[in-house]
Amino acid sequence: MATYKGIQGYSVQKLSEDPTAADVEGQLWYNSGSGKFKIAAAGAGAWSSGGNLNTPRNAIGGIGINTAAVAVGGSDGPGPSPATNAAEVEEYNGTSWTEVTNMPTATKHVMSGGILTAGWYGGGDESGDGTTLSNKCFEYDGTSWTASGNLTEAKNAGCGTGTQTAALITGGAPDPTSLNCMLYNGSSWTETANTATSRLNTAACGNSSAAIVMGGYSPADTAYTGKTESWNGTSWTEVNDMNVARSGAGCGGNGVAPSSSALYAGAYGVPSPTARNETESWDGTSWTVVANLATGRALGGAAISSNTVGLLFGGYMPNTSWKNETEEWNGAPVSAKTVTVS
């Protein structure tokens, strides 16, 4: 009988047990224990449940990545009334949330970015009713909050992205323009070129030299928008729209995703005020609809690393109360699959 090596010129590796699939994507092996051929292959992306926040809330700032995230402030539970601001800060370790040092002032709709040990937030609504907006900025070192340079204007409900030394904020109230964009260098904020479309409750990823901003509510158009704009450090260029126009996904910040690999999930859209559950993946050129959230929600916090890894927490269903649920996105899970042979 001809052997595989005799036909192909090489042997299939023989292993006594399956290796960690994620480490051997694309590899084929023979499991001598089970007597089966196996291959490590990427499957379909999906959201799974993560640990619940201790405090249900919406309009949360998000910092970090899916295994080291920070939920900052927001509007306290149980919602939708009374709508008091939350000062609570919680950290996520990939399994559960733990309450840590409160933010200096209870604030919702902050704009945020960075990682757990080097995060930041700016602005927000300190009064809870939109009458007292903040221009303050604070940095987080994983333990405590330290004041930094003020934003160029007080605002809330925009979006933040980038690191503690190269960040960007755009969109947000006060109306009617919601255009103003500002850059952070680790100590001070500088006004810079505005986006073409005004936006509230928008989202962004990238940093001060390369970013995209997507979605939101356009006061000028009095409609949700799916428009996406790309930032090159100097100016904004309109690029391909999202498939579903909506507002309020990953409300405060979007973790550390680069401008070439982003995720946009949930938000509210039409018919207003519907909680959307669609997820879209950005590959640097266009948006593709991928697997839905299990629970549609708006104004949750987000900690997105790329279009394959992310975390969405809290938020609310416009029809009912604040959420404490977390969902974890795995966009390209690798698993060992048995090869059928004849």
Add this chain to the structure above:
Amino acid sequence: MANTYCTANNWGKDFFTHEDRNDFYLSGHAGNVWVVGNNAAGISWINRVSGTAKLKAEAQAIVDAEVEKAQADYDAFSAEEKLQRPGRPKKYTLP
């Protein structure tokens, strides 16, 4: 019937897994109502999370009651408070 219905309390991590999401339809709604794909994996999940099976009409009534409560809360808001929200909650039909 494409979907089945239950109530279950989402305890957090691993309440539903990545594999679950690829094996059956799942969507969460107010009142801890879950719409679950009506296949073997979906039924197995309901048992795993100790879900309480509901008829579609029962599940819909739970969600409707939650929306009605949210509508009453919204109606009690001042005009300024209403401006802070995207609109009056609306009832919708479960899939």
